[in-house]
Amino acid sequence: MFLGIDIGTSGIKATIIDERGNMCARVYRPLRTYGLEERKRELSPVQVKEETLRAVAEVLHTSPAEKIRLITVASLGEAVVPVGADGCALMNSIIGSDSRGSEELKEVACRLGEEKLTEITGLNLSYIYSLNKMLYIRAHYPEIHRRVWKYMCFTDYIGFVLTGEAVIDYSMASRTMAFDIRKKQWSDEILNAVQISKDLLSHPVPGGTVAGSVRKEIKEELGIFYDIPVLVGSHDHIFNAIGAGAVKPGICSNTVGTTEGITTVLGSRIDSKSIRENLISCEPFVRPHLYNTVAWHNAAGAGVNWFLDNFFGGSEEPKDQILAGLNGQQGQHPSNLLVVPHFAGATAGHMDEKAKAAVIGITMATGREEIYKAILEGTAFECRVILDSIRHAGIPVNKVVVSGGGSKSSLWMQIRSSILGRELYCSACADTGALGGAVLGAVVLGLYRSLKDAAGQMVRPGTVVEPEAEAVRIYEERYELYRQMYGRLRDINERLS
Known part of the structure; x- marks a missing residue:
């Protein structure tokens, strides 16, 4: 059994998928978007954390008795969670579609040039990326910035909540506009240009890496008494693609x-x-x-x-x-x-x-x-x-x-x-994010040799529209x-x- 956590803009899904790709249990918890009346778009990390744990506890309670072999996490990209030294979020998360950070993007582009930024990051320039939001927080909330231990995205934030490890996979790291996709590491050139220390960011690792096991206190809160490894979270678009069977060009x-x-x-x-x-x-x-x-x-x-x-x-x-x-x-x-x-x-x-x-x-x-x-x-x-x-x-x-x-x-x-x-x-599956995580998890655990093999067995075709x-x-x-x-x-x- 695999447990997939999928954090979206409007809600959180916790879904249990078996090794054959069948959905065994599912829980959905809605999220509120804050600041719309001020043309802002924010999510509350506190609410995301609490609703994630509630959803996981509930889906475990309603699922078959068989043990969970792996937890996977997928989330929306770009959203920034400033986290303090105590591990708690310091303010609401500014999500990618919030236009704050557009002026900061101009500053970054001016210092490095559009062509160089794209060559390093693989990104078309946009206000949506995490680095712009970090610079906005530093400029407009300096007291918050001074207290930041890590700037996280929601995948590494929830991974940290579950395991205590601050790690981020390459796909989500690339959504920050501070990651060198050629070298697969934080870009010293970009971070030095904007004077953001890479110590403020989670450690980047390849997709499919196990971050660690669920912490003892979280297991007690969830009512489970065995070890469950947690896969480092990924960009939700990727897990959705895998769960839809889009695993080859x-x-x-x-x-x-x-x-x-x-x-x-x-x-x-x-x-x-x-x-x-x-x-x-x-x-x-x-x-x-x-x-x-x-x-x-x-x-x-x-x-x-x-x-x-x-x-x-x-x-x-x-x-x-x-x-x-x-x-x-x-x-x-x-x-x-x-x-x-x-x-x-x-x-x-x-x-x-x-x-x-x-x-x-x-x-x-x-x-x-x-x-x-x-x-x-x-x-x-x-x-x-x-x-x-x-x-x-x-x-x-x-x-x-x-x-x-x-x-x-x-x-x-x-x-x-x-x-x-x-x-x-x-797609035949309602939760391709969870199914995609299960397909990847099955490969990581050695149940299948490749994503193509796993998807061939676990992803079922749906209807065709002409x-x-x-x-x-x-x-x-x-x-x-x-x-x-x-x-x-x-x-x-x-x-x-």
């Missing part, structure tokens, strides 16, 4: 959750020129000598939640029932609206924290059902922008496997298939309009900031 993992991520495994690094031109990034994979792309946008499920909160905020009906009703009212024809889903800025394709969402085409006849459908369409258009960028970088995309909560919506997947103009393979010919034709025309909208709105959004 050409297969693209598309995870549709609160945010949307697109990941594909690479046999070698992407060159810096392609990274900068296409605004995608490259990070070390969890197996030696492999890499993966990371591209995303910030508001897939988040856009749907915005719609529900603002159009159904006073309803006592559960959200699942509201969504089922909305889905049932949709016809086959595309909407007459165009939604640009930049509810939390624009990422891959533009990297503009000042970009804002827009709904184009509203008339007196427009109802909320049509706006809902157009939001689903807008997120799919944004996904196509990202896939176009990946292909333009010379990365093959032969098959797209969709996972995450959004993949369970047949309407959304049908829209997405028609907008992308290709078949979509929807594009609809007439919708493809209409969406192809709309996509050309969609590609124009960012440029037309950019100056207006700048003035509205």
Whole structure:
């Protein structure tokens, strides 16, 4: 049995998976995002810690009696957790989609140059990365910065809570913009330029490394009385890709959750020129000598939640029932609206924290059902922008496997298939992050020789969605309009900031 912890923007999942890839038990604990009214996006590390331990205790209580062989941790990238010498978080975590750090990015780029930064880190320059948030904290919360023992991401923070070891895997370290993906170590050149000591960061290790065993006091709190090793946590996009079966080049993992991520495994690094031109990034994979792309946008499920909160905020009906009703009212024809889903800025394709969402085409006849459908369409258009960028970088995309909560919506997947103009393979497993951790764990424990072998046995195919010919034709025309909208709105959004 494997226990997978998956920390996302909106909640924590604790899932038990057996050696055959079957889900045996699952617990979900929601998280609150703080600061939205001030255009901030924060998570509480205290809440993340407490809800993680509650979820683990609950899922262990409801699971079969068989022992857990390994715990895996995956989380959102970039979010910074300042931790004091007592091991406690010093403030809320500023997550990647929070635009704070954009001015600090300019300072880093000025000191080192965009080309050098990309060559060292494998990243397209963006405000989202952890280093920018650290520099923001130092500039605006100097009393907090003086007390920092370690700046962590959520994978190494929860790993530290469980084991007492401050270690971070190469994939998550690369999301900080302070890691040299060529040398697989913290970059002295970058850290010296911004005067951040690498002693303030967790020790980087390869993916698949065991951090240690669950501490005695945590075992007592969880009610377990045997040793459980904990794998060093990884970027959630990677575990989702593994859990979707995207373990070799050409297969693209598309995870549709609160945010949307697109990941594909690479046999070698992407060159810096392609990274900068296409605004995608490259990070070390969890197996030696492999890499993966990371591209995303910030508001897939988040856009749907915005719609529900603002159009159904006073309803006592559960959200699942509201969504089922909305889905049932949709016809086959595309909407007459165009939604640009930049509810939390624009990422891959533009990297503009000042970009804002827009709904184009509203008339007196427009109802909320049509706006809902157009939001689903807008997120799919944004996904196509990202896939176009990946292909333009010379990365093959032969098959797209969709996972995450959004993949369970047949309407959304049908829209997405028609907008992308290709078949979509929807994952059979609801928790690809936990399943991906179990697949990696099975390889680490020697149950399988490779990720490909393990995934072949543990990952099961789901449904296949075919594009609809007439919708493809209409969406192809709309996509050309969609590609124009960012440029037309950019100056207006700048003035509205």
